[in-house]
Amino acid sequence: AQKVTQAQTEISVVEKEDVTLDCVYETRDTTYYLFWYKQPPSGELVFLIRRNSFDEQNEISGRYSWNFQKSTSSFNFTITASQVVDSAVYFCALPFLTGANSKLTFGKGITLSVRP
Amino acid sequence: EAGVTQSPTHLIKTRGQQATLRCSPISGHTSVYWYQQALGLGLQFLLWYDEGEERNRGNFPPRFSGRQFPNYSSELNVNALELEDSALYLCASSQGLKYEKLFFGSGTQLSVL
Numbered sequence: 001a002q003k004v005t006q007a008q009t010e011i012s013v014v015e016k017e018d019v020t021l022d023c024v025y026e027t028r029d030t031t032y033y034l035f036w037y038k039q040p041p042s043g044e045l046v047f048l049i050r051r052n053s054f055d056e057q058n059e060i061s062g063r064y065s066w067n068f069q070k071s072t073s074s075f076n077f078t079i080t081a082s083q084v085v086d087s088a089v090y091f092c093a094l095p096f097l098t099g100a101n102s103k104l105t106f107g108k109g110i111t112l113s114v115r116p
Numbered sequence: 117e118a119g120v121t122q123s124p125t126h127l128i129k130t131r132g133q134q135a136t137l138r139c140s141p142i143s144g145h146t147s148v149y150w151y152q153q154a155l156g157l158g159l160q161f162l163l164w165y166d167e168g169e170e171r172n173r174g175n176f177p178p179r180f181s182g183r184q185f186p187n188y189s190s191e192l193n194v195n196a197l198e199l200e201d202s203a204l205y206l207c208a209s210s211q212g213l214k215y216e217k218l219f220f221g222s223g224t225q226l227s228v229l
Contacts, residue, residue, distance in 0.1 A: 033215040043204060045220040052215075091159065095215050103149065103172060104218060108158035
């Protein structure tokens, strides 16, 4: 069965600290994708990144970086030099196939608070 | 280009009433997904519509239902409201392709008193 575990529920850091959000997944699919979404206080989920299971290269986008490790079934997300605007709930998600298509299973989310 | 729009933003109902929530997808998107985000429970998949048909539903009772119209907009109906139905209901849309990202609306906050 598809499962996404975000063991951390709430993290609080001071601005400019680095913070890593953990995501562990379970899937029987040999080909799969993983996603991270951000939910700011406005409520709308915002797409951050999608990675496929064939590409284990770490990815960096500005202050954001992602560490995908198939061996440990983890897809962790690091924010470098955090800012107050990073305060949000962060979700890791895994699509699972239903027929010819797929739908997303989300983890329970990690609430990140960045204090000035 | 307009994003996913949901209405109303807030909805207050009493137990036993019915609620109707609406969603307009991004232009060109044929798939609409509904998720429930209740406090402490994360995002729970409710329903998926594509090309006017219900493709999949989550583990919710039949009093949660919906439909998708020819213009791909969608409606979620919740009958016989219970207190635990209080939640943020999020709608998302996509082109219906495998593994593609979803675009979310800002949600409807449903409060059942």
